[in-house]
Amino acid sequence: MHPAPSVILFSVLSGLGFGMLAWLGIGKPPVTGMSAFIFFFVAYALSVGGLLSATFHLGNPKNSLKAFSQWQTSWLSREGCCAIAALTVMGIYAAGAIFLETHWALLGAIGSILSIGTVFTTSMIYAQLKTVPRWNHWTTPLLFVALSTFGGALMTGQVTVAMYGFVAVGLIQLVAWLTSDNRFTKRGSTLETATGLGNIGKVRMFEPPHTGTNYLLKEMVYVIGRKHAVKLRVIAMLLMVVIPVLMIAMGAGHDIKAVIAVLSHLVGVFASRWLFFAEAEHVVGLYYGKRG
Amino acid sequence: MTALPPKSDVKLGLVIDLDTCVGCHACVISCKGWNTENYGAPLSDQDAYGENPSGTFLNRVHSYEVQPEQGTAQTIHFPKSCLHCEDAPCVTVCPTGASYKRAEDGIVLVNEDACIGCGLCAWACPYGARELDKAAGVMKKCTLCVDRIYNENLPEEDREPACVRTCPSGARHFGDLGDANSDVSKLVQERGGIDLMPELGTKPVNKYLPPRPKDTGNEIDILAPLLAPIATETSGFLGWLDRTLERI
Ligand code: SF4
Ligand code: SF4
Ligand code: SF4
Numbered sequence: 001m002h003p004a005p006s007v008i009l010f011s012v013l014s015g016l017g018f019g020m021l022a023w024l025g026i027g028k029p030p031v032t033g034m035s036a037f038i039f040f041f042v043a044y045a046l047s048v049g050g051l052l053s054a055t056f057h058l059g060n061p062k063n064s065l066k067a068f069s070q071w072q073t074s075w076l077s078r079e080g081c082c083a084i085a086a087l088t089v090m091g092i093y094a095a096g097a098i099f100l101e102t103h104w105a106l107l108g109a110i111g112s113i114l115s116i117g118t119v120f121t122t123s124m125i126y127a128q129l130k131t132v133p134r135w136n137h138w139t140t141p142l143l144f145v146a147l148s149t150f151g152g153a154l155m156t157g158q159v160t161v162a163m164y165g166f167v168a169v170g171l172i173q174l175v176a177w178l179t180s181d182n183r184f185t186k187r188g189s190t191l192e193t194a195t196g197l198g199n200i201g202k203v204r205m206f207e208p209p210h211t212g213t214n215y216l217l218k219e220m221v222y223v224i225g226r227k228h229a230v231k232l233r234v235i236a237m238l239l240m241v242v243i244p245v246l247m248i249a250m251g252a253g254h255d256i257k258a259v260i261a262v263l264s265h266l267v268g269v270f271a272s273r274w275l276f277f278a279e280a281e282h283v284v285g286l287y288y289g290k291r292g
Numbered sequence: 293m294t295a296l297p298p299k300s301d302v303k304l305g306l307v308i309d310l311d312t313c314v315g316c317h318a319c320v321i322s323c324k325g326w327n328t329e330n331y332g333a334p335l336s337d338q339d340a341y342g343e344n345p346s347g348t349f350l351n352r353v354h355s356y357e358v359q360p361e362q363g364t365a366q367t368i369h370f371p372k373s374c375l376h377c378e379d380a381p382c383v384t385v386c387p388t389g390a391s392y393k394r395a396e397d398g399i400v401l402v403n404e405d406a407c408i409g410c411g412l413c414a415w416a417c418p419y420g421a422r423e424l425d426k427a428a429g430v431m432k433k434c435t436l437c438v439d440r441i442y443n444e445n446l447p448e449e450d451r452e453p454a455c456v457r458t459c460p461s462g463a464r465h466f467g468d469l470g471d472a473n474s475d476v477s478k479l480v481q482e483r484g485g486i487d488l489m490p491e492l493g494t495k496p497v498n499k500y501l502p503p504r505p506k507d508t509g510n511e512i513d514i515l516a517p518l519l520a521p522i523a524t525e526t527s528g529f530l531g532w533l534d535r536t537l538e539r540i
Contacts, residue, residue, distance in 0.1 A: 001415075059409020059429030066388040066406050070294045076412055077387035130381065130492050131418045188491055189418075191356075195370055196486040196500050197310075201360035206367055209320075209352035212345045215423040219411065283489065284420035287354055287372065 001132065002222045003277035006056040011122060012269050014050025014083075015144060017043050018115040019152020021090045024097075025112035029157055032101040039156065040094040044087070051083060075128055079121035086114035119148040126276075133183040134280045139176035146172050147269060154244065154262060163248040166265075170241035173272065177233060184281050184291065194286040205289030220282040221290050232275055240268025294386040296379065297395035303470035304397045304436055305376050305497035306456065307479055311504045313463035315355055315369030319455035323351040323373070323434070326454035331439045332404045336427035348425045350374070350434045351455055368503055371464070373455070374421040374434035375488065375496035376400050382413035382422060390431070398470070398497060399438055404430045418492050441466070469497050 020043035024031070031039050055061050068084070070077040090111040096102050123144035126135040150165030191205075192198025247261035285291040327350055328335040337347035351373035359365045376393075380400050383391045390406035391413050393399070402413075402422075409429040414422040422433045437453035440446060450457060456464040467476030476499075479485070485499035 057410070059411070059424050059431075060407055061409075063388060063390075063406055063408045066390070067408055067410075068387075070387050070389050073294045073384045074387045074412075076385065076410060080387065125385075125412065128385070129415055131416060189489055193489050193491060194418075195356060195368075196488055196502060197356065197358050197368060200358045200366065200503070203356050203358050205354070206357040207355035209354045209372075210346075210349075214346050215348070215414070215426070216420045219414065219424075220420070282415070283418045283492070287420055 001277045001280040001282060002219050003274050004057055006053050008270065008273045008277065010050040010054035010057075011144075012050070012266070012273050013053070014047045015119050015122070015148040016151045016155060016266070016269075017045070017047025017050060018083075018086065018118050019148035019150070020155045021047065021086065021115040021152070022112040022149065023152050023156040023158060025090060025093060025108035025110075025115065027103050027105070027108060030103065032097050032103075034098075036094065036097040040090075040098065042155070043090075044094075047083075047087065075121055075124040079118060079125060082114055082118040082121050086111060086118050089114055116145060116149065119145050131283050132280050133187045133189075133283075134180045135276075137176075137180065137183065139172060139179065143169070143172050143176050147272075151265060151269065154265060159248045159252060159258075163245055166241045166245050166248075170237060170245075173237065173241070180279075184283075189283045189286060191286045191289065191291075194283070208288060216284055217288065221285045221288055222278055223290060224278040229275060229279055232271055236268050236271035236275060238268070239264045240272055243268075294383050294389050294391055296383060296393055299378070300395055300398050301470050302397045302468055303376075303378070303497045304399055304441070304467070305469045305476075305499070306373070306436075306453070307465040307467070307469070307476045307485060307499050307501060308371055309463040309465070309483075309501045310368055310370065311463075311483075311501060312461045313353075313369040313371060313459075314461050315353055315367075316460060317353050318458050318460055319371055319464060320349060320351050320353055322454040322458035324349055326437065326440070327432075327435065331435055332402075332432070333425055333428035333430055335432060336425055338426055346426075348423045348432050350421075350423075350432060363506075366503065366506060371455075372419060372421070373498075374400060374417075374436075375419060375494070375498040376434075376436060378495035378497060379493060381416040381418075381494060385412045385416045387412070399436045400433070401435055401438065402431045402433055404428070407431050418489050418494060419496075436466075469499065 024039055024043060067077055067080050071081045089107060093104055093108045093111050096104050120141055123141040127140035130136050146169045150162050150169055153165055154162040191203045195203055197203050243264040244261040247257045250257060252258040252261050281291055324335055335348040339345050351371060354370040354372060356368050356370055357365050358368055376398055380393055383393050383400060388406045388408055390403045392401060407430040409424055411424050413431055414424060422431055425432050440453060441451055443451060452466045456466045465476050465479060467474045469476055471477060480499045483501040485501050487496050488500060
């Protein structure tokens, strides 16, 4: 799949923002007044900024309001509804913390659940697609939710939670990569099943239907070199998990080590998310002779 | 609504004959012609006369080579447009309700006034049957020529999809695949029509008729003896001419 910068930016930043909101909602840290304002400001900047960048990916954003209507069937619609609910509930909670110095615990807890719920619905947009076997698996929501939860923990200063959490993230990421590499083959879609010509013999593309490119090729038939991918996986793992864990283990607090941990993690998640798209193979590539 | 309607008895669709398709792309052009002038936003082209032309089409013809275990390879032309699936995954993923399947005849359509151009439906379709139009920013797909098949302003013989009407080799058939006695259903029955990528559970309405078995190349036609060359040595005037020309 085409790794569109706007979508990568959206899913990483808003994931982190909603992760922060989830922790703030259960009073970790129990900030009030000015420091609450700073925490909530960062969390909203990330989550809302992310959502806005996602609208750049739309061909016809003027109809955006309609996207809240189909929550009964569509994960994308559910994501929109969940995000608005989370931002509204957490907004009220934040106002209480900033202006009245009080924590409405129940409201905060609901906001937390909605925040994580938003990340979950985002992940399900990808995980539901049978056409992209690499995404169509439980590791997709698990990885998205874990990244958001523990990235949020780092951003809200829950360093010990973040440290153990990142180790878990590393393991989930590893399982996600290793189990996804042969899933396309295991699912059994081939150029033979795609054309129904398999009982005559081996099928190969003779002539493509068009000499130039088209929407399908640009959007869904992105091909990334194998060697490239392996190198990027190592880089992503180092930046996203290993360096932040080391920084925390070395006692990151309000210092340069904490800054390194946050920046390294963020860049690492971008690399991992880029690979999530670039490595994903859509079955339509079969028709163009671009899969195996 | 992007919930799928209850199963309808009428299932309008196409039957595509891979035996007779000659790969002329006439259906591609007539489809583009009809649909760019009629329902919804036109099908735009980018850099049409430049170095990198691309554009939106609702129907495209691939060509494949199939190599049997024994004998020579076969070239098969393969037209592909929306299959109007019964369990259409492109419909249920749509956040706006723009994508829908008609309860009365099973045609899958996009309401362009509600589409946000998110592209998710194109991701959900296994067959590459949906293309986002670059100029209009909305999703385009085969409409089964819904503005022809019921159109009483057209002469009766034109009330079928443009691609079907145009095909010079009669490789595209239109009809009700929900009716076991319709011509198209009988054709599917007789020729063993198949589904594309059945493993993905989309239950396509459109069916493909596999190519008929080819002759093996060993059978010699009964007229063959009459075609054998008769004279090995030329004589008469032609013989003289031949020999003279040889000499100079
Ligand atoms: S072929 Fe694709 S676009 Fe058409 S109904 Fe099936 S899934 Fe939807
Ligand atoms: S591109 Fe349009 S029709 Fe397709 S899922 Fe998005 S809103 Fe629905
Ligand atoms: S039925 Fe109409 S819209 Fe569909 S492929 Fe044929 S000509 Fe195009």
